[in-house]
Amino acid sequence: IGCEDGSVKIFQVVPGGIQFERNLDRRKGRVLCLSWHPSDTHIAAGSIDFFRVIDVASGQTVQRVMVNHHVEKTKRECVVWAIALLSRGTVVSADSFGRVQFWDWQQGTLAESHTVSTSAALSLAVSEKEDSIIVGTSTGATYQLQLLPVKLGGLEKRWVRTKPFQFHSHDVRAVAHSPTALISGGLDAQLVIRPLMEKMQKKSYDAALRKFTFPHRRLVSCARKARLLLFQFSQYLELWRLGSTEETGKDGEVLPLCRMPEHLVQLKSKGPEHIYCSCVSPCGTWVGYATASRFHLYRVRCDGDGVSLRKVPKVPKLVPPAYQLQFSADSDSLFVASARGSVHVFQLLEPGGCKHLHTLRPPSGCSEAVYLLAPSADGHWLAAVSGDWAIHIYNLKCFKHHCVVPTYKCAVSALAIHPITNNLVIAYSDQQLFEFSIPEKQYTSWSRAVQSRGLHRAWLERDSPITHIAFNPKNPSHILLHDTYLLCVLDKSLPLPDDSALLMNQSTLKQLPETARKRQLHAFKICKKFQPLLFMDLLDKNCLVVVERPIMDFKTQLPLPVQQKKFGT
């Protein structure tokens, strides 16, 4: 770790955290970036106007190189924002003058200098083969530099700025380089993955540019009976009561509300830590949230027009606190997803208390934490997904492990248990859907049919994962799901579409006469009207709640971007 006072400290990574080992040579000047040599023998530390290289064994600075030559006689300092130490002894620096420079640190000489931007170069990442570098800048542009032979087939190689990209509107302060893609994270809240064409075998979906704006996890939870929504922000929670209407209308109409939605409570998290997970109970009288270090539980009381929140004291200290929180359907228990595959079960007590009942664990152990939970409506079952992608199902009546769902090749993005059949519906991050019968411990016949038929290509090529699954009490064959850009009512009683059919055919169907419509009807009823979607759930038999988070709503609150010259203005 490099510090404000110019010191570089070494910590050991131990189970449960880090432990201070020793201080390396301290020099005046805040340390802004660090890089280990691949063999761990040296560390390069970037600072203001210089960088230095430290020999790890002795802790001594073995070289100090000034980087502020050749800049115009400005009064500005040259800030080294990012640094990398390559195996052959080259130091790569990215600085506030928009330069990426290559140094021979032992000689203390500059080998190559590339000015990639008029604004600061803020971040860099080197490929494992050390022949490609990605640089992130203040303007939001990223650049690739590649080590290429000067003459075709020749031995001498030089760094060349090959590809410029403008995927972000704001500063790019984090970049990464995988074997096949360039990855960048911007202050514009976007994560971008740009596969490198030359690494792609064929032109497939894998070669597409991927942009992510919203987390692939639940940020909204819903107390259906109480008609409350809990919004999770990074430093606070908001509890809202939904409005209501007495009117009815036709398809597409906006009905007037007789009661407006109410912002009931804002609950601020103490301290600098972000809120990691949160949940409201179905009855709406319990709210829980967890940060990296603590877990908090509150009792909600609505009397008349006022709402009060009381903190539940003596909540058991969990180490680590919680990766996911989920209340049981009857609001009597709280499930807390924890490390090493375990799930803590707490009993909720009146008037406001919490008692640890049991800890569920997978029988053969697990090194990863649980990150998704799904309780059944009858309180009998609990499904838990851990970081190793295993889905374990527990019997809550006797607190015993029931079974494990057959392993699949990627992560689960959402799962839910059907209230009547106790079928577990699973959405995977590769867009596959499975239905597993918990009582029978096997996939259902519908699930097998889906797998043998295959899902529609347009469904599989969707860009964002399913983040929530719900069911319709009025129609047991319905599965409601949504991703960031669409919501879908999947009707298991209808035939599955094949690739030749149009997947999103709702608008087409509306225009067809009854008989033609019946022929073209298929299981996937998709609506793309609301986006970007953070949440969707069924409140009661007539009412669906959908939460959109328009991008412009938070774009205006982002830090200032660099002024971009628009061509022609």
Added chain:
Amino acid sequence: AAGKRRAPAALPSPASSSEDEADEAPEEVPFGVAREAAEAERKLVGEAARRHRELLKEKRRRHQELFAEQKKRRLLPEAVLQELQELQDASARPAEQAAADDPVTLGEELEAGAVQLEQGQAQRQGQAEVQEKKGKRSKGARTKGNYMAVCLKDHSVTGLHQQLAKDFLNAQLYGPHTNRVPGKPCC
């Protein structure tokens, strides 16, 4: 005369070679050139010294301001201090029952105090029995409860470092030379 005696600051020294050099007379430097060189150097050094003084002054001023701010924030409000005093005189109640009645006044939290106490809490995670209660939440009516106010490690220096670091980042990334869209940076 002064110019002749002093070694010329800005002019390069003659390349040293054979021992013949030692017998040669020193190079003649015109008085004007040498004086200009000396003046230029004095000016640079003077300016650097002045900037350094300014920087120190600024730092000292900032430190003072920050300490004053920290001191102000660390003091719990009068009402809570009063109540703590009263409670110390009263007999202790069983801890379990105590806090159950505590209402949380929405949004009203003594941020600085709570943060500092929170940090202290994290430091003492190993302890099984957590007896100290935070003097947080409502500034006014704190009805019941068993409290023990504790004095924690001085965090004012860490706060200062953090502030200076934040200022540095702000100045470097959002300063006047960065060509940002007009507006107020919200860092």
